[in-house]
Amino acid sequence: MVLTSVGKMVALQKQTSGIRNICILAHVDHGKTTLADCLISSNGIISSRLAGKLRYLDSREDEQIRGITMKSSAISLHFVKGDQEYLINLIDSPGHVDFSSEVSTAVRLCDGCIIVVDAVEGVCPQTQAVLRQAWLENIRPVLVINKIDRLIVELKLTPQEAYLHLKNILEQINAVTGALFTSKVLEERAEKESESESISDTAPGDQIYDWSAGLEDTDDSHLYFSPDRGNVVFASAVDGWGFGIEHFAKLYSQKIGIKPAVLLKTLWGDYYLNTKAKKIMKGDQSKGKKPLFVQLVLDNIWSLYEAVMKRDKEKIEKIVTSLGLKIGARESRHTDPKVQLNAICSQWLPISDAVLSMVCNKLPSPLDITAERVEKLMCVGARTFDSLPPETQELKSAFMKCSSEGTAPVIVFVSKMFPVDAKALPHNKPRPLTQEEIAHRRELAKQRHAEKLAANQGKELSEKPPSENSPEGTGNTGDTKGEEQQLTGQVESVTSKATKQEADNKEPFIAFARVFSGVVHKGQKIFVLGPKYDPAESLHKLSSQCPATDELPLVPHMTCCTLENLYLLMGRELEDLEEVPAGNVLGIGGLQDFVLKSATLSTSPACPPFTPLNFEATPIVRVAVEPKHPSDMPQLVRGMKLLNQADPCVQVLIQETGEHVLVTAGEVHLQRCLDDLKERFAKIQISVSAPIIPFRETITRPPKVDMVNEEIGKQQKVAVIHQTKEDQTKIPEGIQVDSDGLVTISTPNKQATLSVKAMPLPEEVTRLLEENSDLIRTMEQLNTSLNEDKKSHEINQKTLDRIKEFKQKLEQNLQGRKWRNAVDHIWSFGPRKCGPNILLHNFEGYKRSVWQCLGNSVKEVSKYRDFDNSIVSGFQLATLSGPMCEEPLMGVCFTVEKWEINKVGEMLSTSTQDSGECDATEHKQSEDTTLTSSCTDEVCSANEHQDNSQSVPKSPEKMSKHKGEALLADCYGPFSGQLIATMKEACRYALQAKPQRLMAAMYTCEIMATAEVLGRVYAVLSKREGRVLQEEMKEGTDVFIIKAVLPVAESFGFADEIRKRTSGLASPQLVFSHWEIISSDPFWVPTTEEEYLHFGEKADSENQARKYMNAVRKRKGLYVEEKIVEHAEKQRTLSKNK
Ligand SMILES: Nc1nc2c(ncn2[C@@H]2O[C@H](COP(=O)(O)OP(=O)(O)OP(=O)(O)O)[C@@H](O)[C@H]2O)c(=O)[nH]1
């Protein structure tokens, strides 16, 4: 196959109906990159001998070493089928969970995907995850069942067994698709129902609920994978073969004289061939017959493998001639049977043909983009398509047309920014020299040579006598001209080096993008729309036809830039392009300063930003980094910025403490980020802290049994001293704590008193809060705009319904005496106003709640109005860092039971807050003598009109006392600040009054292991505090699948340890799952006789929670209570005895 020229690719880019944008998705190691190699070799980019070994798209060194893909990369391929030509923009994606964000960037640019499944391992966790991602992006999948050779060579299954095994895998994968589809249909149906309900108010009794009705109406047949529909290919990428059943249907229809259509329907399934009657009959197993698939397909493949593996030369030759193949002498004589197999199979059933024809037949071209997908892409967050401005809605047709006419608006989506080696850019690449250039260079070289000769001759003459005696000493005195020349030469080389270095330092970034409409040109000006851009806002200022230039009025989240370079992405290579029409994937240079990670580009200001990518992984592993040499700090900061731009998922933070922190999705991701930082972006040596493990703090109900499982209250307490000592240190003077845990505390100026109680939230409520954090944030925004009387965004009915539903669910879960009316009294969520903790108010005269946006808004006019923000802020601070080790709280409910502000407190604050108002009222006072009871007036009068005694309804002594108090209070700073601090303290003490617990982040972990290493896997799991949830055997294999949970804190090195202990036979996948309470009490000390007996006085046996807590405290530089020397006397005696 000859290499396709760039010119040909450019021509193909213009035929939109022949374009297929596809990505390859699968679980880790199922063979995506190997399959991509086979497809690439069909275009002659790599040799077919190397296909599968080279892993061409794994261009990074660490990808090659580790053997896993870490980034998604694209390549364009040319495919001819019959008289149709296709351009296939293929994106290979990583399968490792740590890089699942790269999968998100790939699926966004595609219209279809190839799902690869390992025939032995079957459906794995990431297979499900990628199917879900494809589903969420509305792209259509086809299936490749890969590594079928393993069924023959490793598992040694018979063709019949293999058929059942494959059938099983298909069932599994269809079950996953079915589940995705059903949930969506039910959701849509519920939506429709609620809409129709709101239109026609039928009596509730009339409705009959038929849950399956929606499912029956919808045609979902195209969704399922089935060989007879042509969307499944069976393959072995490593051996270079693959087929869809239509290939065999065609072949055998001639041989046995059955119509291809009939064969196509029956080749897969429970049918068998009745040779006597020349008929295909249904039902095989019951009659002990071979299914057609086994007889006509698998048997052949099996016998070929058998012949080659047994080196049966005669049989091989027979097969080769009967198939009409030509095998090169080198391959047929090769000692490795794999090479022979590859040579035969890749000719007999070339995998690239099978896969690419399936792609072209079954996957849509960019023209077939569905209205549903367009609407989804255009609506950010909870917005509906109808609420977009009309100019924006019109753009939908541009998407659907995917037109490459000059008049079509240009819409481009950038899904990630990736760094490339400056040398890889087409204009930096060495190109072949022209004849003239060669002649010119030759001339120059001749001149140089002549000069050198002349110089040498001169040198020899002048230097001869001294150089003989002292070669080093006087050697320099000689030829000055030569030296000068040398020097200038050096300077030149130094400067050229400097400029080269400069070029090296500037890490060029290329945008990974797709054109959804219009044609982009090199040098074109275009709008860059950030994720928060709102077209409605800019359409006031600009017309929708306004061209992109630099001199435009400022619109938030919109800038204008020039597309400096356009590239055709060819794996490791880039090719320059002048223009790219709609429907193609491309690289764009020059966006580095405008786009951080992803963006929407358009020539129309009416274009909305695309919905953000769906990321499946949560970044959880944190480390602090610092340069080895402190002077390298600027490079580190710059490097971290670049890293942030280059990776879709990494988070780069500078903490309040000044630490530079990287947050990554897992250990492998962390390693890659650090390597990149060291070698590419910062180019300095760095030191990395141990992983910072996040914890949460919470409280629980008092335990019913003690540490030795005795019921509490029944035993004798022998060490009450301990306990009281602890308590004393916890609660200082001036703070009252009652037996119920209600903490009462006053502000430093004694003008306000707060009573706060902490309670654990039920687990379901915490979960609900976590799941709905986006909704809570939206509520918060709505409430703020309501409070500020701003013309708020029109509240979308769907959002309101979701809020109502959320409220209802909370009410259902907060039942019982303790929680009476609690939901109505929710004042705030925290931390950051959207976290999993609740603040309630439970005192007279206050009504504000978070449900304002539902319409029952109450204008608060009570005395508390001015300060309620301070209380909420205090709560936010308290929930952001708890008392145990300054980690955020989770699942705690604080109730403000009492809030008293005495008069002076009120006055004080208003006087400091509203001093402007004071002057105004002064005037008013002089005019009319009666005073209002407003506190502002009182303060004014107290301070400035003391002599006007009849107008002040208070005695002079009282007044002066108040004044004194006011002055005293002033030294504590603004009242609102005091309230914040007091509220925070109150919350912390309220927490400490209850049994506190740490919560650990947990991974779920799936491990596949064979029976013989199962024991070792369990040993590693239990050593690391893991808990096995489930263990099941994969049907038809001896592989066990173990599902377990494992604390993140214990997970470092886990994957490595498992791999080592099992000699690589088991490898785990870790994904963050949830937070779990660590049952032990970090402050626990033995208090009862039994506990003393069991744990000893010091109780220094392992207390996991305390260990974690102290580690965090140490890291944060907080005080850690540690006994260093317990019995010092003993040491003294020892030394004396010596
Ligand atoms: N026996 C067999 N091995 C295969 C086949 N295809 C791929 N492999 C092997 O499986 C391993 C993983 O292949 P890759 O192509 O790197 O897998 P991948 O899906 O790209 O992996 P990630 O990108 O890391 O998710 C390699 O060692 C391949 O040689 C196959 O058809 N049969």
Ligand SMILES: [Mg+2]
């Ligand atoms: Mg790969």
